[in-house]
Amino acid sequence: MIGLPLQNIVFPISDKHIPHRRLFYDGIGAYDVKNRAFEIPGQYTCNFTSYLNSFSIKKWKKYTAIEKTTLSLVIQGTFKIDLIGYHLEETSPVENILKTCSYSLNTPKELNIEYPYSDDTIIGFRITTFDKCFIWTGKFIGEFYSDNIRDVCLSLVTTTCKKEKFVTENLELLKQEILASDEDIKNNLYIHVIDNGKTLNKSELDSWHITVHPNSNTGGSGGFSKGMLESLIQTPKATHVLLMDDDVLILPESIKRTYALLKVLKPLYHNCFVSGAMLYYENMSTQHEDIGTVTTEGFFSPLKPPLLLNNIKNVILNEENWTNSTRQYAAWWYCCIPVNLIEENGFSMPFFIRGDDVEYSLRCKAEIITMNGICIWHMGFEDKFSNSLNRYQEVRNMLIIRDVIDCCNSIKYINTAKKLFRQEILCFNYNGAEMVLRAINHYLQGPLFLKKICNEDIFKENNSKNEKLIPLASIFPLDQSIDIKSLKQDLPRKKGESFIYKLTYNGHRFLPINWLKKKSGIIAWGAYYQPQRQSLHKKLLAINISSQTGIYRSLDKTKYKKLKKEFYKLLLLYYMKHRKIQKEYRLKQQILVSAEYWKNII
Numbered sequence: 069m070i071g072l073p074l075q076n077i078v079f080p081i082s083d084k085h086i087p088h089r090r091l092f093y094d095g096i097g098a099y100d101v102k103n104r105a106f107e108i109p110g111q112y113t114c115n116f117t118s119y120l121n122s123f124s125i126k127k128w129k130k131y132t133a134i135e136k137t138t139l140s141l142v143i144q145g146t147f148k149i150d151l152i153g154y155h156l157e158e159t160s161p162v163e164n165i166l167k168t169c170s171y172s173l174n175t176p177k178e179l180n181i182e183y184p185y186s187d188d189t190i191i192g193f194r195i196t197t198f199d200k201c202f203i204w205t206g207k208f209i210g211e212f213y214s215d216n217i218r219d220v221c222l223s224l225v226t227t228t229c230k231k232e233k234f235v236t237e238n239l240e241l242l243k244q245e246i247l248a249s250d251e252d253i254k255n256n257l258y259i260h261v262i263d264n265g266k267t268l269n270k271s272e273l274d275s276w277h278i279t280v281h282p283n284s285n286t287g288g289s290g291g292f293s294k295g296m297l298e299s300l301i302q303t304p305k306a307t308h309v310l311l312m313d314d315d316v317l318i319l320p321e322s323i324k325r326t327y328a329l330l331k332v333l334k335p336l337y338h339n340c341f342v343s344g345a346m347l348y349y350e351n352m353s354t355q356h357e358d359i360g361t362v363t364t365e366g367f368f369s370p371l372k373p374p375l376l377l378n379n380i381k382n383v384i385l386n387e388e389n390w391t392n393s394t395r396q397y398a399a400w401w402y403c404c405i406p407v408n409l410i411e412e413n414g415f416s417m418p419f420f421i422r423g424d425d426v427e428y429s430l431r432c433k434a435e436i437i438t439m440n441g442i443c444i445w446h447m448g449f450e451d452k453f454s455n456s457l458n459r460y461q462e463v464r465n466m467l468i469i470r471d472v473i474d475c476c477n478s479i480k481y482i483n484t485a486k487k488l489f490r491q492e493i494l495c496f497n498y499n500g501a502e503m504v505l506r507a508i509n510h511y512l513q514g515p516l517f518l519k520k521i522c523n524e525d526i527f528k529e530n531n532s533k534n535e536k537l538i539p540l541a542s543i544f545p546l547d548q549s550i551d552i553k554s555l556k557q558d559l560p561r562k563k564g565e566s567f568i569y570k571l572t573y574n575g576h577r578f579l580p581i582n583w584l585k586k587k588s589g590i591i592a593w594g595a596y597y598q599p600q601r602q603s604l605h606k607k608l609l610a611i612n613i614s615s616q617t618g619i620y621r622s623l624d625k626t627k628y629k630k631l632k633k634e635f636y637k638l639l640l641l642y643y644m645k646h647r648k649i650q651k652e653y654r655l656k657q658q659i660l661v662s663a664e665y666w667k668n669i670i
Contacts, residue, residue: 069135069211073251074128074328075441077121077141077206078321079106084445088352090378091119105202108145108195116206117152117192119377120321120441123208124387125153126189127439131340132332136211137183139193145201146172151181153188154384161381164188176204189384190440212332220330222404223258223299223306224323227291228314230265238318239278245320247277253327258306260298262291285524286670287420292400294670296410297663306407311425313401317349317445325442326404339409341434344402345443350614352445353378355386358438360426362395366466366481368426371396377440387440394475397429398436402444405432414661417472418518418669420527422457423465430473431661450614453594455500456530459488463507468518471650472657482508482642489635491597493628494574496608496621499533501631506530508638514649515656519665535610537593537617543609555592555613559600569603576628581606584623593618 079099080092095114100107108114116122128134139151151167166184183191195201224242228235239259246253259278261268264285273280283294292311299306308330310323326342333340345358355377357370371393375382403425413432416424429436463485470476485504492500510517510526572579589605591598593612602608611618659665 070214070217071138071209071211072217072328072332073140073207074210074332075123075208075325076321077116077203078319084317084352088378091353092116092121093118094380100202103202105204108147108197108201108203110197110199110201113194113196115152115192115194117154117190117194117380117383119383119386120319122154122190122192122383122440124189124439124441125183125186125191127387127437128210131329131334131337131437132210133212133216133334134210134332135213137191138209138211139179139181139183139206140209141179141181141206142176142204143171143179143202143206144173144176144204145197146199147201148196148198149179149181150194150196151183151191152194153186153191154380155187155189156381156384156388159381161384166191176202180209189387210332216334217331218333219256219307220327221256221258221304221307222253222310222323222327222330223260223295223302223308224310224312225260225262225292225295225299226312226314227262227264227288227295228268229263229285229291230267231314232267234315235261235268236273238314238316239273241318242320242323243275243278246323251324253324256327257323258299258302260295260302262294264291283670286418287524287527288400289416289419289421289424290666290670292424293415293666296415297666297670300407300410308404308406309410310402310404311400312344312403312444313446315446316401319441319443322402322442322444325439329437329439330404337435337437339406339435340437341398341406341429341432342404342442343398343436343438344404345438346399346401346446347377347443349445349447351448355443356446356448357399358386358443359390359393359436360397360399361393362397362426362430362469362476362479364479365484366470366476366479367484368397368423368462383440395430396434396436397426398434400425401446402442403429409434414658415663415666416661417465417468417657418660418665419465419468420461420524422461423469427465427469427473430469430475448614450594451612454531454534455497455503456527456534458595459492459500459503460507460530461527463488463504464511467508467511468653471653482639482646486639489631493576493631494599495591495597495602495610496623497535497610498624498627498631499535501635503530503533505631505634505638508642512638512641512645512649514652515660519656519660535593535619537612537615537619540611540616540618543618543620550590550611552611552613552616555590555611556596558598561600562603565603566599569599572604573628574599574602575604575606575623576625579604581623581625588620 096112097108153164261280270280346356355375359371361371489504588607593610
């Protein structure tokens with residue numbers, strides 16, 4: 069049997085990570101930068117069975133033919149170490165002490181302690197010190213028969229457009245932690261930076277195993293397709309392509325763990341995607357998503373609820389079995405795809421941005437592997453709501469996804485689009501309503517139109533319809549005091565007012581404007597629908613809660629009439645043409661995702 073390092077113990081060294089130490093360990097201790105060691109004072113306990121440092125033994129046994137697991141530590145001090153495992157019974161975590169060993173080491177020594185057999189979900193270790201203790205390095209080692217190990221060449225592709233700071237910082241981190249290391253992955257990781265903005269200094273950034281590719285701005289779809297193509301023609305040819313967003317905080321250890329997992333996957337799982345979790349950059353202990361799903365209404369949504377990963381219960385829960393959705397997907401903030409699936413299924417649909425990762429997972433019928441500690445940190449999406457993205461890109465692209473992906477055919481997405489149009493009219497966001505109509509209109513123009521527009525021209529034009537919020541301090545005087553904390557919740561509906569609200573389309577018809585409330589209604593900005601808060605006001609103040617910015621909107625009956633007229637016209641066209649349009653998208657899909665198509669535009 070061959071022993072392979074599968075997972076390093078990581079410590080909170082970065083200033084960003086230190087406040088969230090319970091992702092790394094629970095107890096008393098700190099990393100000593102000068103000595104490059106983790107120090108635990110005497111007479112304290114430190115448990116490393118955490119989100120980033122536990123070992124997902126249940127998943128390793130499912131996906132690989134692991135025979136034995138060993139904890140290896142370079143450590144000094146007088147201490148007791150417990151090898152422990154955890155699982156859930158009902159909703160409560162249960163701890164099992166698998167082995168206990170005591171040591172008194174006057175100098176640093178490498179300890180290798182084998183884990184007994186365990187049926188637990190995760191395993192880890194806990195150290196109780198009797199005197200000061202130092203840990204220099206640690207790792208989990210798995211033993212495998214040689215015929216269960218394969219060669220892997222991993223291509224990391226990131227697409228960027230004018231986000232130089234993120235890219236250069238992440239490249240420097242990858243150089244230091246991986247390309248300058250003595251680990252096996254060093255020689256088998258190739259990094260492709262697709263520069264859609266053409267603002268990176270290629271001559272400065274190109275180096276051993278790192279290549280910058282200036283590219284036309286064809287969005288994430290074109291950028292990632294370009295990266296896939298480069299991965300297929302590089303020498304040596306990649307076996308797997310890891311797609312990763314540019315504006316993320318990375319953990320190089322996640323890439324190392326992905327590489328180690330790929331090397332020892334059972335043949336049954338060779339065609340799986342590996343999906344890295346997105347944790348919130350602004351709240352680094354909270355997981356937003358590791359697997360997504362398309363809802364029955366056609367929205368993109370996390371399969372799991374948000375999980376606070378600084379407690380052991382959620383760390384275990386995150387690794388338990390979740391009901392597989394027939395419409396599950398892996399988002400491209402961190403998604404590893406086998407090259408043979410790219411060769412079989414083609415490249416991204418030319419969506420420019422939004423939904424390309426969803427469509428690709430569904431087209432490949434991907435089975436998805438996730439694992440604690442394989443993750444990135446990304447800013448949440450509340451501040452990123454925009455008419456151009458959420459009301460044009462998502463609506464247009466989901467209408468197409470519904471047509472070309474069998475498991476989405478039952479979604480009556482036109483009904484969702486109608487609701488979104490109505491929602492934006494009712495809160496006086498007329499530009500948002502216009503973007504919904506434009507999305508339907510462009511969808512109805514069919515695949516040849518989509519083929520012509522995978523560039524930034526339409527995206528730039530749509531961006532002019534985005535609202536420009538200003539600081540609340542600049543909106544003075546405010547009409548009334550604002551309870552920011554409760555703004556996301558709507559107010560209880562008033563029956564009589566609710567009837568008038570529906571009858572008049574929130575004052576757009578029948579009622580004279582001077583009959584409406586003079587005080588501005590206060591609503592949450594973004595994807596919220598708050599009928600009582602916005603009911604029968606002349607003006608609304610929409611507030612972005614997290615950024616403390618806002619914008620006034622005014623009721624406009626002229627815009628309402630114009631948009632409703634266009635709405636009914638487009639709906640009639642949709643019901644007349646959508647079956648024909650669906651057939652056209654299905655017929656042209658293979659052309660739109662082909663290498664020949666993408667080579668002509670990137």
